[in-house]
Every structure is written in structure tokens, then in C-alpha cells.
Amino acid sequence: MKRIVIAFFFISMMMTSLSIARKVFFAYQATENVKSVAVIGNFNNWSPAMGKMKRAFGTVWTIQIEIPDGVYLYNFVVNGKIVADPRNPKRKSNGKGGFYSVLTVGTFSLPKGVVGDGIIHKNYVVFNEHSRVYLNPASTNTIYFAIDTLKDDVQFVNFKADDKLYPMTRVKLNRYTDRYKIIFHPSKKEFLYEFVLEDGNTKVYMGKDGVATSSRPFTFDFSTPTVSILKDPDWADGAVVYEIFPDRFFNGDISNDPSYTMRWGGTPTYDNFFGGDLQGIIDKIGYLKDLGIGVLYTTPIFDSPSNHKYNTRDYMKIDRHFGTLKTFQNLIEILHSNNIRWIIDGVFNHTGTSFSAFQDLLKNQKKSKYVNWYFVKHFPVRIESGDYATFQNYPSLPKLNTNDPSVQKYLKQVVDYWTSKGIDGWRIDSANTISNSFLIKLYGWIHKCKPNSLDVAEIWTNASNWFNEGAFNSTMNYLFKDAAYSYIVYGAGAQAFLNSTNAYLSSYPPQLWNSLWNLIDSHDTIRALTALKNNVQKMKALVGLQMTFIGAPMVYYGDENGMTGGRDPLNRRCMVWNKRKWNFELHSWYKTLIKIRNETPAIKVGNYVPFLARDQLFGFERSYKNQDVYIFINGGKKLENVQTRLSGKFRDLVNDSIWSSKSKPIALKLQPYEVLILEKMKK
Numbered sequence: 001m002k003r004i005v006i007a008f009f010f011i012s013m014m015m016t017s018l019s020i021a022r023k024v025f026f027a028y029q030a031t032e033n034v035k036s037v038a039v040i041g042n043f044n045n046w047s048p049a050m051g052k053m054k055r056a057f058g059t060v061w062t063i064q065i066e067i068p069d070g071v072y073l074y075n076f077v078v079n080g081k082i083v084a085d086p087r088n089p090k091r092k093s094n095g096k097g098g099f100y101s102v103l104t105v106g107t108f109s110l111p112k113g114v115v116g117d118g119i120i121h122k123n124y125v126v127f128n129e130h131s132r133v134y135l136n137p138a139s140t141n142t143i144y145f146a147i148d149t150l151k152d153d154v155q156f157v158n159f160k161a162d163d164k165l166y167p168m169t170r171v172k173l174n175r176y177t178d179r180y181k182i183i184f185h186p187s188k189k190e191f192l193y194e195f196v197l198e199d200g201n202t203k204v205y206m207g208k209d210g211v212a213t214s215s216r217p218f219t220f221d222f223s224t225p226t227v228s229i230l231k232d233p234d235w236a237d238g239a240v241v242y243e244i245f246p247d248r249f250f251n252g253d254i255s256n257d258p259s260y261t262m263r264w265g266g267t268p269t270y271d272n273f274f275g276g277d278l279q280g281i282i283d284k285i286g287y288l289k290d291l292g293i294g295v296l297y298t299t300p301i302f303d304s305p306s307n308h309k310y311n312t313r314d315y316m317k318i319d320r321h322f323g324t325l326k327t328f329q330n331l332i333e334i335l336h337s338n339n340i341r342w343i344i345d346g347v348f349n350h351t352g353t354s355f356s357a358f359q360d361l362l363k364n365q366k367k368s369k370y371v372n373w374y375f376v377k378h379f380p381v382r383i384e385s386g387d388y389a390t391f392q393n394y395p396s397l398p399k400l401n402t403n404d405p406s407v408q409k410y411l412k413q414v415v416d417y418w419t420s421k422g423i424d425g426w427r428i429d430s431a432n433t434i435s436n437s438f439l440i441k442l443y444g445w446i447h448k449c450k451p452n453s454l455d456v457a458e459i460w461t462n463a464s465n466w467f468n469e470g471a472f473n474s475t476m477n478y479l480f481k482d483a484a485y486s487y488i489v490y491g492a493g494a495q496a497f498l499n500s501t502n503a504y505l506s507s508y509p510p511q512l513w514n515s516l517w518n519l520i521d522s523h524d525t526i527r528a529l530t531a532l533k534n535n536v537q538k539m540k541a542l543v544g545l546q547m548t549f550i551g552a553p554m555v556y557y558g559d560e561n562g563m564t565g566g567r568d569p570l571n572r573r574c575m576v577w578n579k580r581k582w583n584f585e586l587h588s589w590y591k592t593l594i595k596i597r598n599e600t601p602a603i604k605v606g607n608y609v610p611f612l613a614r615d616q617l618f619g620f621e622r623s624y625k626n627q628d629v630y631i632f633i634n635g636g637k638k639l640e641n642v643q644t645r646l647s648g649k650f651r652d653l654v655n656d657s658i659w660s661s662k663s664k665p666i667a668l669k670l671q672p673y674e675v676l677i678l679e680k681m682k683k
Ligand SMILES: [Ca+2]
Pocket: 113, 114, 115, 116, 117, 118, 119, 120, 121, 152, 153, 154, 199
């Protein structure tokens, strides 16, 4: 959508004395158009008036409340809408598809774990056969298992399946908890499993009875799984995604232009049109192919009165200014014959006011059979934001009640219709404002119709809850953007990038890592080159990082030619086709890196192991089967000397040269913002 609430949140507790009530500080980061924020919970009778927050700095809203020791549920109320705290991972279902955030106030003393003392603190052993955090099937022969214990409490944990023992690997989860993991490859459709924990002379089982001294294993059966298989299609792994805003890409058919079409290349406003269309994408297929993209993502293409088409008028029709059903089918055909997949935009959180159901509501008011399709606040309903729930207070975007059975029936038809026409998946607009129960159904419809499809969330924060519930198999990975910007745009160091990316990767199902849409900008942000104040060298480092990192890099149309632009509408300028206006240095950099990615399985889909994060220097390894590739990025303006541990012969994939060192490890010099990609040569 146009502007999304980027929410971050933190709690910090300040003990004022040893008294029971403590001051709890709440903060919430909103966007410019947010007018009110409150915190509500069972510590203030769920009263927005009592929890009214104040704008403290920038768009951050805060409040400090005295709360007695205890455990509480709370939410934020942002512009009248209730949201769970996006920054607090502790959540509890509200039973309606949403969540409460959980707050613990007060000190609590954890027992101290000791390895080898024969004591295993049972209450801190956690496994849940219904949670993807602990049991995550990626296919019928790969399941990721995990179990938590108190930190430093047990000597080892074995995973036991059908009477065979497999040692689990310990990872430190946080200050209090150790997590043990294993990737299990079952050979049968149904098997018995449990965990065996040992410390000193003590041995306990985690099974159907919880932690017990005798064995009573769980059963896992793929025909009635406690957690269903979640996977992404192979074609999505590591592919380069290209985002097109159709009105601005290319005008391939002037006969369908709106009568008020502007001259190509003019200044975009919120509501002017430039005549771009689906035929334009067909005409430029050679360009997309030459660039090396594997997936096309188009912003909405269904009938809608606006240039962005996020206010749908008719979900069953291609917008007449974009083409016909025939053009749509031609585009699918030409994309597929060039081995490019197509993801279309699904806007199901809200409709436009010209959508037939909303029109019927306006006309028939209380008698309309579509009354339950929207959240009417009072009658008569007019096109005013106080009359019904909206998307971010825009009266033009009435919120659709996706929990209503007849709405669901309708949207299933929509999804089935377009999916069966051959598209490869959906990007779901404003997914964070749609109920999870609906999103899970939607995922099921899409995958039933086309099992090999990609269902991409528009979620700007950590999407692990959605992945864990099986609501999506990819996301627009704004967390990558945030991390990459903090490193290269704001110069906060490679360690900051590493910490942030590790945080999301470790919380996401590993089988989805390769298909996360790693973007550096989109139709909802300023363009990356503009954020970099037109510094092409920095842009090259940023793109170098994006194109070599684990995931599916997403290119916003025109970035590859040096297009710039501030906030909407300036980030949606017409594609520059006049090559004299291109930045060729950038264009050839994009082509080089995309080619390297597409031709190097280690970079495209390989393992990712970071090994260097020092100041603005970042180094990581990508490996796949016999291929090992080492990437070095200088994200700063100083010349950097790097003493590597690499010796032998390496091919420099960027400069197409050979690095060789027989005995001594290779020493590198990295120019400011230089990106070096070295592939180990076997002979
Ligand atoms: Ca112990």
C-alpha cells in the first residue's frame, strides 16, 4: 500500500525502589500520519484514555506507567486500531486470529543451571509439538526439531526417533535459555520420537507426559501432522525479483491510454497517469531477460480508478488502461517462455469505494446484503472515514471484513480465477492488518490451486509469527533493507548488519531463507540512490551486498539505471528508456552481479556463513556442494587492508582475474565501497 505503519517497540523496566509497583516505559514508533497512540492492558482496565501516549521524539510515542509486579496482557491502539506490540515476541492468541502482547513486571529469580550436577530443571524444558518453533517440517524428508532447556543445565540432549538416537546441537538462545537443534530426515510417513536429556547420572525424557523418567514418545504422522509442511517453490530460491509499477514502466499500447495521460517522463503526482501497461512489459521482455531476472512482481493490475490501483473497483477484471484478459494471458505466456515467474498483487485488506459491494452498501444502507462486508460504524454510511473502518484513515479505502464467510467465498473465487490462469503467486498487500486466520485460509486456497506458488507477505517487521502459523512462504524483507541501510547508508558498521540479519534469520524457518525478498527500496520507500544522496559508489556496495546475501534480491524498476526519487509520488517516476540518461556504471554493475548470482549456485542458494564484521568491513562465505565463495564488502570510505585466512587459488568473479597464494594466506586491499567475490578454485 501507500504508507505502512513501520512499528517498532520496546519495553524497558526501571526499578524505582524495592516497592512492588514499578515504572514501565512504553514506546511505539509510528509514521507521520498517525494521530493517536495508546497502550491498553489489564493494568489499566484496557482504557485508551488511561494509556494515552505522547509524541516524544520524531514519530515515537511514549508513556510511563506504574504497574505492580505480575504478568499482564496489553496492546497498542494506533489511530483507533488495536495492534499487538510488533517488537515484543511474547504473545498470546486472543482467540480471534489476533494477539495480545505479554508483559512481565518484576524480578524473578531463575535457578542457575549447572552442567553435570545431576539436576535437570524440568520446568525450563520446553517443547511444543504444535509449534513450528520446535517442530518445523520443510518436506516429507526434512524436519527441523528444537527443544529448550535452562542455560548450562544439561550435558547433552539426544533426539530419539524409532529407537535410534541422534545427538542435538546446542545454540545459545538468550541469557536464560539453551536451544538444542537437529535436522531430522525421516524415512517413514509416520514415526515415534522423543528427546532424551542427560546430566550427571540423571536421564529424563521429554515426550507425551512432558518431562518424565520413563519413555512415552510422541507420534508424528505426515497424513495428520501436528504442524504442516511449509516450503517455498524451488524456482523462488535465490531468484532475482523485479518490481514494476505498471503505469510507469512502458507504454506498449497508446490505444488504451487514459484520456488525461501525461507525457512520458513528466513529474508524477498522486493522481496523474502515464499510460504504461501490460503490453509495455511484453514489449520489454528482452530487456528483463537481458538483465537476468527470474521473477516479476507487479503492483495491482485489476480494475481501479487510481494510477496505483490499490483501491480496487473490480477484482475479476484487468484494468482497462493496463490491457485486457488477452494481454494478461499473453504476458504470462511470454514470461514463462523466458523462464520468468509472475507474482501479482492481492489487495484484500480493503477495497475501493467504487467496488460493487461498497456501492451497494451506499445505496441500500442497512438493507444492503453487503453490510457485513465492511465494518460500518453508523448509518447512514457516506464516503467519510468516521462512517466505517478504513485502511490508515483513508475514506477511499474501506476495510474489508475478511472474516465474513461471504467475503471469503468471494475472495476465494478471485484467487482461484487468477491463479488458475497461470500466475505463479501472490504478494498480499498490508498483510499485517489482515487477520491471521484469513491469511492461513488464503495460503491454502492459493496452494491448492497451484502447489508450486509463492505467497509473499507485505510485512515490514519480523514475519516469524506469520511463517510459524503457515500464513506465507515469503515476505518483502524490509528487515534486510533496514539492516543494509544501517550498515551502508548510515555507516553503523558491519556488526550492526550482522546482528540484525542474524536476528531475523534465526527466527525464520530455514527452508524459506532463500526466497525472502531482500529489497533496498520499493514503491513505498524513497529510492535507494536518493537515500544515498546519489553516491554511486555506495550504491554499488549496497547492491553488492544485496546480490550476494542469502535470499532473493528484489530490484525496483529503474534502480539499475540510476533512477532517483524521494517519497511517493516521486519514487514512481516513469522508467528511463533513453540510454543517454542512464548511469552505465550502475547498469553494468547490476548486470555483472545478477549474472554472477545466476551462474553461481553457492551465491544463489548456498549456505551462508559470516566470518568478518569489523567496522565497515563485512566478509561471508557462501557454499554449495563443492563450490566455496568468499565475499568481502568494504561499506566505508577508507581503504581497508584485510588479512584473510584464505590460501590457494581463487577466481575473482567481479574482475575476472586470479588470486593465488601457495603458502601464506591472501592479504587483500579493499578500495572504499569495493565488493570482492572470490571463488575457490579446485585445481
Ligand atoms: Ca544441571
